[in-house]
Amino acid sequence: MSSTKPATDPLLSQLRSVLPESCIVSEPASMKPYECDGLSGYRQMPRVVVLPETVEQVQAVMKLCQQTGTPVVPRGAGTSLSGGATPHKDGVVLSVARLNKILHIDAQNRNATVQPGVRNLQISDAVQHLGLYYAPDPSSQIACTIGGNVAENAGGVHCLKYGLTVHNILQVKMVSLSGELVSFGSTALDSPGYDLLALMMGSEGMLGLVVEVVVRLLPQPSVARVLMAAFDDIEKAGNAVATVIASGIIPGGFEMMDKAAIQAAEAFVNVGYPTDAAAILLCELDGTEEDVIAQIEKVEILLAASGATDIRLASDENERVQFWSGRKNAFPAMGRISPDYYCMDGTIPRKEIGNVLTRISRLSEKYGLRVANVFHAGDGNLHPMILYDANEPGEFVKAEEFGGEILDLCVAVGGTITGEHGVGLEKIDRMCVQFDTPSLAQFRAVRKAFDPQGLLNPDKAVPTLARCAEFNAMHVHHGELPHPDLERF
Numbered sequence: 001m002s003s004t005k006p007a008t009d010p011l012l013s014q015l016r017s018v019l020p021e022s023c024i025v026s027e028p029a030s031m032k033p034y035e036c037d038g039l040s041g042y043r044q045m046p047r048v049v050v051l052p053e054t055v056e057q058v059q060a061v062m063k064l065c066q067q068t069g070t071p072v073v074p075r076g077a078g079t080s081l082s083g084g085a086t087p088h089k090d091g092v093v094l095s096v097a098r099l100n101k102i103l104h105i106d107a108q109n110r111n112a113t114v115q116p117g118v119r120n121l122q123i124s125d126a127v128q129h130l131g132l133y134y135a136p137d138p139s140s141q142i143a144c145t146i147g148g149n150v151a152e153n154a155g156g157v158h159c160l161k162y163g164l165t166v167h168n169i170l171q172v173k174m175v176s177l178s179g180e181l182v183s184f185g186s187t188a189l190d191s192p193g194y195d196l197l198a199l200m201m202g203s204e205g206m207l208g209l210v211v212e213v214v215v216r217l218l219p220q221p222s223v224a225r226v227l228m229a230a231f232d233d234i235e236k237a238g239n240a241v242a243t244v245i246a247s248g249i250i251p252g253g254f255e256m257m258d259k260a261a262i263q264a265a266e267a268f269v270n271v272g273y274p275t276d277a278a279a280i281l282l283c284e285l286d287g288t289e290e291d292v293i294a295q296i297e298k299v300e301i302l303l304a305a306s307g308a309t310d311i312r313l314a315s316d317e318n319e320r321v322q323f324w325s326g327r328k329n330a331f332p333a334m335g336r337i338s339p340d341y342y343c344m345d346g347t348i349p350r351k352e353i354g355n356v357l358t359r360i361s362r363l364s365e366k367y368g369l370r371v372a373n374v375f376h377a378g379d380g381n382l383h384p385m386i387l388y389d390a391n392e393p394g395e396f397v398k399a400e401e402f403g404g405e406i407l408d409l410c411v412a413v414g415g416t417i418t419g420e421h422g423v424g425l426e427k428i429d430r431m432c433v434q435f436d437t438p439s440l441a442q443f444r445a446v447r448k449a450f451d452p453q454g455l456l457n458p459d460k461a462v463p464t465l466a467r468c469a470e471f472n473a474m475h476v477h478h479g480e481l482p483h484p485d486l487e488r489f
């Protein structure tokens, strides 16, 4: 809790000079919903929450924060799983919830201009009648905002074929800490100057406040069919993913669930998943009728040769939706088998999937915590869900240590500590494992160029060199090396 009493806080009267009262939330009870994001193990009451309704109001708030040295934590829907939107105790939470309009749809040029608080799914819904859609589809797409997607470079099932957020955004307008409105990118094919648009993707609210986004729209594929393949061995399933993609076929979605995830999802949605399988793959093929039929034949052969014990093709659209509904409901399904879960996010080369999943199950025994895996296999983007009970003293800390070892393992096999959820608070120490000192120094220099005072989302994503030195000293001394190839600097 902030030590400052909201009623006497001078910042409040300053905010009232630039915002209507209806845009300011300062009562502790009303601020409670903002105390955490999707990483609910970390909570912090903010000093105040503001909900500007215009870009000019955002500019005024940012300028005021710069002048008063007040930290600013941007917030979309608060679904971040890495603590990116966790408040700062002395800071303002700047929510874009009221900047939620689709400003313009340009069907001819296949793009849409939207405000940052527009929900991801809202965009596809708005252009469906034009035969278009916005491809990146995080599982949280019903709630998460496009501003949050830009800030986390969000991914989803379709990203294997159609790219992450970074590949589907044409232009971003942002408000800097000094209150200036700046624009990066263009609707033209190329734009001169440094590629600062790309820099905004995954910037985690530390470079500026995104206030407008031009997204790329794609034509809806005319046909989509999904295959479900069961395996009696998780390594075989992992190798099958690498084999299919190595053959040159890029599925519209390629997802994997292990036994724990299959059983939880099946109990929740009852869609006919094989509950005795060690793993299932869901492989969606989309495009023209002719292409899809040819690809299905080829993928069936490859899956069978990789050891699939059962392969089913969804017979119609209804069954296709059913096959996917288990996957899409896997997160809430965990609530049926565990009071809490901690969802990790790391990326590895596809060929390492089997190896890494086997090692994760060994770590599960070491920590005495169950784990369920449901993830974007085609991208090698793992989402181990560590099951724990927050009411059991010490279990969350144990889950975090387990998660940390998984991330170390990802780095050791040539992968990264995040695939789509960002670094936030959660993985800040693992940045010290992923990057060497000179690289981290460059990250800090970039951040400083945008925000010399370090007020935008402080203490997230980019660790100080001192923090890394301390972490590495403790890590090497106490931590057991999770992989024989792992080296630390």
Ligand SMILES: Cc1cc2nc3c(=O)[nH]c(=O)nc-3n(C[C@H](O)[C@H](O)[C@H](O)COP(=O)(O)OP(=O)(O)OC[C@H]3O[C@@H](n4cnc5c(N)ncnc54)[C@H](O)[C@@H]3O)c2cc1C
Residues within 6 Å of the ligand: 037, 038, 073, 074, 075, 076, 077, 078, 079, 080, 081, 083, 084, 085, 096, 116, 137, 138, 139, 140, 143, 144, 145, 146, 147, 148, 149, 150, 151, 152, 153, 154, 155, 156, 157, 204, 205, 206, 208, 209, 210, 211, 331, 420, 421, 457
């Ligand atoms: C059940 C569940 C499933 C999920 N599945 C996926 C998935 O499949 N793929 C995936 O990528 N993610 C997934 N996520 C994570 C999350 O939904 C994404 O990271 C999403 O992009 C966050 O959007 P948000 O609007 O909720 O942002 P928030 O959580 O509010 O904020 C996230 C970060 O963005 C910053 N930010 C927010 N808005 C702005 C802005 N306008 N300008 C600048 N910075 C801003 C915040 O400061 C913070 O650092 C999932 C989360 C949940 C709870």
